[in-house]
Amino acid sequence: MVTESPRATASDAGLLARAGTLRSDAELMEEYARRLRATAAALDGCQAAPEWSRPTLERQAVACSTAAQHLRTAAEALLAHARAGH
Numbered sequence: 001m002v003t004e005s006p007r008a009t010a011s012d013a014g015l016l017a018r019a020g021t022l023r024s025d026a027e028l029m030e031e032y033a034r035r036l037r038a039t040a041a042a043l044d045g046c047q048a049a050p051e052w053s054r055p056t057l058e059r060q061a062v063a064c065s066t067a068a069q070h071l072r073t074a075a076e077a078l079l080a081h082a083r084a085g086h
Contacts (some may be wrong), residue, residue, distance in 0.1 A: 013069040022075035022083035038063035 040057035043049040 012082050016076050019075040019078040019082070022071045022078070026068040026071035026075070029064045029071065033061040033064035034066070036064065 035055045040054045040061070043054055043057070
C-alpha cells in the first residue's frame, strides 16, 4: 500500500490555500475595477469634475482588471503544479 507523506500533503494544502487566496484577490480587483468605472460614469457630465478624472479612473479600472487576470493565471498555475505532484 502506498501512502502520501504528511509533508507532501501539507505542501499541497498550502498551494491550494495560496491559489484560493489569489482567486479571492482577483475577485477584489474586479470589484475595484467595477467601482472605478461606476465612479467614472457618475462623474460623466459633472461640470465640477476635473477633465483628467474620468480617463484616469478608466485607466485604473483597466489596470485592476489586468491584475485580476494575472492573479487568476497565477492561481491556475499553482493548482496545476499541485495536481502534477510538484
